[in-house]
Amino acid sequence: MDLMKEKKFGYGCMRLPLLNKEDQTSFDYDLINKLFDTYLEKGFTYFDTAYTYHGYHGEEAVRKALIERHPRDSFQLATKLPLRDFKDNEDMKRIFDEQLTNCGVDFFDYYLLHNMGSNVYQKCCKYDAFDFVVKKKTEGKIKVVGMSFHDTPELLEEILSEHGNGLDFIQLQINYIDWEQPNVQSRRCLEIANKYNKPVIVMEPCKGGTLVNIPKEAEKLMKDYNPTVSTASWALRFAASQKGVFRVLSGMNSMEQVEDNTSFMADFIPLNEEENAIIRNVAKIINLNTAVQCTACEYCTHECPKNIAIPKYFALYNSIMRTTGSFSSQMVYYNNIAINHGKASECIGCKQCERACPQHLPITTYLKDVVEKFEKNSIIPTRK
Ligand code: SF4
Ligand code: SF4
Known part of the structure; x- marks a missing residue:
């Protein structure tokens, strides 16, 4: 075929x-x-x-x-x-x-x-x-x-x-x-x-x-x-x-x-x-309406002692903040990424990441928002 x-x-x-x-x-x-x-x-x-x-x-x-x-x-x-x-x-x-x-x-x-x-x-x-x-x-x-x-x-x-x-x-x-x-x-x-x-x-x-x-x-x-x-x-x-x-x-x-x-x-x-x-212009506008202005440069991840996938989690967080309906697909991605990385909740607050971030983002604060969305609201389906 x-x-x-x-x-x-x-x-x-x-x-x-x-x-x-x-x-x-x-x-x-x-x-x-x-x-x-x-x-x-x-x-x-x-x-x-x-x-x-x-x-x-x-x-x-x-x-x-x-x-x-x-x-x-x-x-x-x-x-x-x-x-x-x-x-x-x-x-x-x-x-x-x-x-x-x-x-x-x-x-x-x-x-x-x-x-x-x-x-x-x-x-x-x-x-x-x-x-x-x-x-x-x-x-x-x-x-x-x-x-x-x-x-x-x-x-x-x-x-x-x-x-x-x-x-x-x-x-x-x-x-x-x-x-x-x-x-x-x-x-x-x-x-x-x-x-x-x-x-x-x-x-x-x-x-x-x-x-x-x-x-x-x-x-x-x-x-x-x-x-x-x-x-x-x-x-x-x-x-x-x-x-x-x-x-x-x-x-x-x-x-x-x-x-x-x-x-x-x-x-x-x-x-x-x-x-x-x-x-392409529409995508730019949507991205401007974005909760965390992370550019995904990854500078923050190099020295993170917990190997937290910071930009990936921020991208997922931005995605659900733009979404009015179900965010089950983002939840699936979060769980998949967390297999090989630290979860957002594992952050110990050393702030190495914030010192490295060229956008001067308050990363540790945003990670707490990520925890709220992805770790306290699990909607992965379970068998009835
Ligand atoms: S503050 Fe958290 S996310 Fe940032 S480097 Fe330290 S452990 Fe990693
Ligand atoms: S250093 Fe800042 S802008 Fe770059 S990926 Fe990390 S959080 Fe995003």
């Missing part, structure tokens, strides 16, 4: 509409059914879910709204092996079989190793997770194998050089704010995927909705150029325009969003040079 010829636009099912925002399983099926039906009517077919979404009930919701209501050959289903959850080889098999039941299918069109990063990589090597998915593909239980990735380009390169043969594609977080952010490094991760000829699916092109509600000054730049298109369209087209990207996911939870997104993704046109220049 030539993935680059696939339709460019997929339906992300991580944040489906709910009747009660406090209850992740209170699915608004009337609305979800209508959204899925309209997306299919527009000629798109790809649905992306995962074992862990919606408190481990996301696959069940997709079964009810999609799989039980539409012929199996009218859509493509993607789900993911939860790398944080499985205990050993037997457990991988148990989870995979449970997923087939959850979804009510006998094969997955796309299946991904979910949220690969330094915290789970060694476990995946120890229990042959890479071989496991390839074996399932050989058995006909999976058509296309991939991996969603939230870590450094260096780790991505290591994984692709050692285990890349079995992977048909990579799923990366790519958007115009994270393009050069030190904590995500979208551009460099994409370059590694391109280097290994792995087609890419983009997740979080609107950064969890952050790039839908942008500062007025930034929005004006977009509206002056084209008053008829949405801010979301700029973000999705930016992601879809990048080399090697064959699909962009959008987690739509209103009919307005489905109508809007499908309109410009139906006959997708890459951004032109003028539009790219506007995006």
Whole structure:
């Protein structure tokens, strides 16, 4: 299958509409059914879910709204092996079989190793997770194998050089704010995927909705150029325009969003040079609305006795301070970074970092804000 010829636009099912925002399983099926039906009517077919979404009930919701209501050959289903959850080889098999039941299918069109990063990589090597998915593909239980990735380009390169043969594609977080952010490094991760000829699916092109509600000054730049298109369209087209990207996911939870997104993704046109220049200016404005004016120079980290990833944590903190909705993806990054670095709470207040910072930032004070956001509000999902 030539993935680059696939339709460019997929339906992300991580944040489906709910009747009660406090209850992740209170699915608004009337609305979800209508959204899925309209997306299919527009000629798109790809649905992306995962074992862990919606408190481990996301696959069940997709079964009810999609799989039980539409012929199996009218859509493509993607789900993911939860790398944080499985205990050993037997457990991988148990989870995979449970997923087939959850979804009510006998094969997955796309299946991904979910949220690969330094915290789970060694476990995946120890229990042959890479071989496991390839074996399932050989058995006909999976058509296309991939991996969603939230870590450094260096780790991505290591994984692709050692285990890349079995992977048909990579799923990366790519958007115009994270393009050069030190904590995500979208551009460099994409370059590694391109280097290994792995087609890419983009997740979080609107950064969890952050790039839908942008500062007025930034929005004006977009509206002056084209008053008829949405801010979301700029973000999705930016992601879809990048080399090697064959699909962009959008987690739509209103009919307005489905109508809007499908309109410009139906006959997708890459951004032109003028539009790219506007995006760069918009990114600058968004970054000016930034809580911590850290330039990520890393001068502060060289002598930190606790090896605290100061600029990476500040980038994540800035990201959530701009975000009005869920910050689960930033929380995932925080936990991944903290595997190999000191947490913000481990700071001993020696202030070596502040003496080194060319921006004269009160780093130790900001680290306390980081602790408040990331260590006292953990929202990593747990099984119900
Ligand atoms: S004050 Fe905290 S963050 Fe700064 S160098 Fe010392 S331990 Fe590291
Ligand atoms: S030295 Fe200051 S500006 Fe540079 S990375 Fe550290 S906190 Fe950011």
